[in-house]
Amino acid sequence: MASMTFEPAPDGADPYLWLEDVTGAEALDWVRARNKPTTAAFCDAEFERMRVEALEVLDTDARIPYVNRRGNYLYNFWRDAANPRGLWRRTTLDSYRTDSPGWDVLIDVDELGRADDQKWVWGGAGVIEPDYTRALIGLSPGGSDASIVREFDMLTREFVEDGFQLPPAKSQITWEDPDTVLLGTDFGGDSLTTSGYPRVIKRWRRGKPLADAETIFEGAGTDVRVNASADRTPGFERTLLGRALDFWNEEVYELRGSELIRIEAPTDASVSIHRDWLLIELRTDWTVATTRYTAGSLLAAEYDEFLAGSAELQVVFEPDEHTALYQYAWTRDRLLIVTLADVASRVEIATPGSWRREPLSGIPAATNTVIVSADSHGDEFFLDSSGFDTPSRLMRGTDDGRLAEIKSAPAFFDAENMAVTQYFATSDDGTSIPYFVVRRTDADNPGPTLLNGYGGFETSRTPTYDGVLGRLWLARGGTYALANIRGGGEYGPGWHTQAMREGRDKVAQDFAAVATDLVTRGITTAEQLGARGGSNGGLLMGIMLTGYPEKFGALVCDVPLLDMKRYHLLLAGASWMAEYGDPDNPDDWKFISEYSPYQNISANRKYPPVLMTTSTRDDRVHPGHARKMTAALQAAGHPVWYYENIEGGHAGAADNAQIAFKSALSFAFLWRMLAG
Structure with a gap:
């Protein structure tokens, strides 16, 4: 050239x-x-x-209001002509099934912006589970990745005075318990990586100055970022910490007390834990003992046995020349799996242990189907099916394989x-x-x-x-x-x-x-x-x-x-x-x-x-x-x-x-x- x-x-x-x-x-x-x-x-x-x-297309009330379940409610974020910056709202399943659900508005972003004299863009809500009583709300000035964070009381419908708050930054924050968050943000000094993301994770307790937060995990300045997540499922409480070495490689640890326990999966694999089960999605071939597992496979193992080095790896999905893993998500007791065969989707549901996969029936033909959300504490999930010339249809399913259309979008x-x-x-x-x-x-x-x-x-x-x-x-x-x-x-x-x-x-x-x-x-x-x-x-x-x-x-x-x-x-x-x-x-x-x-x-x-x-x-x-x-x-x-x-x-x-x-x-x- x-x-x-x-x-x-x-x-x-x-x-x-x-x-x-x-x-x-x-x-x-x-x-x-x-x-x-x-x-x-x-x-x-x-x-x-x-x-x-x-x-007209973007603002019409005829659009499907996509939802995800938190406890007894289905939550949705909605923008329209009257609410250009949007509403965070919720409803019940019975109401959602109707043509005109009754929405309970928790946060009106336009109204909040007027009160703050800011053009806020919604950045999401981190709701504490399984309590569902408090949320960490992200709000971006103008739509940037950097957001402020404010704590919101979902019972009083008000932001918490002297609650957890952060100024604009590319922060990473999650609940550890109702009075503690795990936080990565711009603490000053060398607290960010060269990519501009958090390098340090701290434990911040309610009522304490941010400056007194306790450092619990650090990465290198050349890493992409560090992150934290806390599973508060009763009986399966875990805190996980991750160090992204680059965009595709990450070390994952469980924090037990003050001890960091490395999850010894390949760094370029995606690792997730649900209740008793560890899932490992491979990006490259992996040989364990004398067994070779193919790139693109999804493997499962009992989590505690894996940490002890005694787990048997089970193949949940293995690709072929035409078929690849696209999505997966847990309900409480089953695993939803979406695969692509020459870019055509197929949805199956698997049972842990045997890992037998069964196709879901009732999905519209000649459409692409994706998982919208799945309730990891219950048996419910939502799928969306559409095509270039076929408007979206939202289907609600349960673990027993029943699937029914619950909403449809107009042409x-x-x-x-x-x-x-x-x-x-x-x-x-x-x-x-x-x-x-x-x-x-x-x-x-x-x-x-x-x-x-x-x-x-x-x-x-x-x-x-x-x-x-x-x-x-x-x-x-x-x-x-x-x-x-x-x-x-x-x-x-x-x-x-x-x-x-x-x-x-x-x-x-x-x-x-x-x-x-x-x-x-x-x-x-x-x-x-x-x-x-x-x-x-x-x-x-x-x-x-x-x-x-x-x-x-x-x-x-x-x-x-x-x-x-x-x-x-x-x-x-x-x-x-x-x-x-x-x-x-x-x-x-x-x-x-x-x-x-x-x-x-x-x-x-x-x-x-x-x-x-x-x-x-x-x-x-x-x-x-x-x-x-x-x-x-x-x-x-x-x-x-x-x-x-x-x-x-x-x-x-x-x-x-x-x-x-x-x-x-x-x-x-x-x-x-x-x-x-």
């Missing part, structure tokens, strides 16, 4: 480094100067129609004349790459097509219903494609690990192969093909822009990583070095430099137009990536539009109105570029 167009400073400094000053006056002036022409160009009458349609677009087809493209090394196409059945000629992909962190992309996509793209005649490229988890951990670090080129090759296949099949042309991705998917869009520009007519690049020379120095970037490599290591930089979009901009190749979006409040992926890339592209004379939302965090939007705006802007851009 050609070298950078802009001339570096004599000392080799990045000429756009100043754009990394997130809230600097000069940088924000630059942002405003680029937001303005973007909104002027695309926020026309058609944009406004799309924005209104998107907001937000007419899918009667649409078909969903799975194809396979061939990547450069001969690997078959699955992808889905959603298209009108009467579409005989190539037409505007949007291709989406991610390709990283073992994240699987599965068919799901998206009313905004349906309204703004499919219903207007567009075709949608979803690529299940390597780097994801659709075929287990091996599908991901072969695309890590020096294998990163496979992600781009797979996505480019799907783009080529769409054209070869006559579904679209290069001029009519757009692509969109966010975060790691935004990095993929940057690679498509600089490495495969001839394959696309337009690109939308959301909250992206783009400067892979400096990504590890920005915000949480250091935590991803296990995925991408260390650019300060010359051997790693050799392969990173071959694809890093910011370092591979050329003035001598024609690039498709690109819409670059980010958020000032994104404290995970630095907005400097998108800012600097835009500045360099403009300097090289390439067509680029830029939009930065002041709120939103890594999600890019803080409420439904902002989501609708951003969605309409992206689709207005794509229609303009791909349909003329």
